[in-house]
Amino acid sequence: MGKRFVLVTVSVLAASLLAAARASAQATCGGNIGSCGTITSDNTAYGTTSAEFLLFAPSARGQALGGGFAALTTDVSAVYYNPAGLSQMEHAGLMASSENYIAGTKYTWAAVAVPFSGGSKAFGVSLANFGFSNQPVYTVDDPTGTSGQVYSVSETAIGLTYSQQFSDRFSAGLTAKYINDALGEVTGNAFAVDFGTNFHAQLGGRPIRASFVVQNLGTTISHSGQVLDLLVQRTPPPGEQTVPQEGATATLRSKDWPLPITFRVGLAYDVFQTSAGRLSVLGEFTQPNNTAPGFDLGGEYAVSLGSSGFSVAGRASVLYAPDNNVGTPDSASAGFVGSSNGSAQYRMSAGGGLYYRPGNAPFSIGVDYAYRNMGLLGGVNMVTVGFTW
DSSP, rough: OHHHHHHHHHHHHHHHHHHHHHHHHHHHHSSSSTTOSSSOOOOTTTTTOGGGGSOOOOOOHHTTTTTOOTTTTTSSSHHHHGGGGGGGGGGGEEEEEEEOOGGEEEEEEEEEEEEEEETTTEEEEEEEEEEEEEEEOOOOOOOOOOOEEEEEEEEEEEEEEEEEEEEESSEEEEEEEEEEEEEEEEEEHHHHHEEEEEEEEEEEEEEEEEEEEEEEEEEOOBBBBBGGEEEOOOOOOOOTOOOOOOEEEEEOOOOBBBBOOEEEEEEEEEEOSSSSSSEEEEEEEEEEESSSOOEEEEEEEEEEEEEEEEEEEEEEEEEEEEEOOOOOHHHHTTOOOTTSSSGGGEEEEEHHHEEETTTTTSSSSEEEEEEEOGGGGGGEEEEEEEEOO
């Protein structure tokens, strides 16, 4: 079975790299006849999904690894990255994150997970929120926003996760989510599921893991609210005199927006492992429904600090984002960090963590930090605090 698993993981990795290379080649061709020698068409559905906050990395550890964390995760954050990893937890845990996102927005996330049935199964609950509040309303009549009218945005997702080990090498999990999208005076709701699998075995005496995850597969979002209700006055036929009338009630109907569905295929391997330390490398290919496919490569080094109970970890990754190729002729003077030649398509992330576990006690506490380069939008910082018991 070990040889069979190695063949499967190698095949998955080869397919992922081939798909990533093909996506990069298509992005380079730009959909035109050129040096590529072929005709390609780009029908990518850019900007056609709602509830984009569902794609935000919820933990600093995963964010520092560029999102390619689905194959490696076995902690509470597995409720987001890969539900299959949750059943590999050794102890119950609680995790919370906070991130000051771009343009004065904020993202917060918290989750708790508990293993049961001797550790072969696990259950988790998660809550995520993104938005801002009390921003001025700009209209044609009030372009300066000084009328005192304000609006807020609050996007929330509540998730329930179940994960199970089906053998010593395979686990699977499912997260069901309720999504509420409150945009100003209108709201919308949706339901979605995440499904993930995790294959884990040994290669050369060290752990190797492969994952497949599909996220946000669910209903569409259509917004409603009293602001969409209005009275309609009948326009008289041409040449006819307007007569007194009562307005007819009507409701504006908003468009149904799909969720940002994403397919992920990942692989992680511990290239170095001792009783005191570990070096893991990982890669992941992503295929979303609202932008071009991409991939990322990352690594994590973790080491225990003797018998003190403390341990530290360092992480770094590079993400290939083919849609991040926007630039302006005067990018430098405008203060942008991107460029029109596509160099900004590669984004770096980095971070680390500090953990404490007294002896062999199940109780532990840890703090993780991550910095992520957002291309033209600058960079963001995230802090995550976790507990196990």
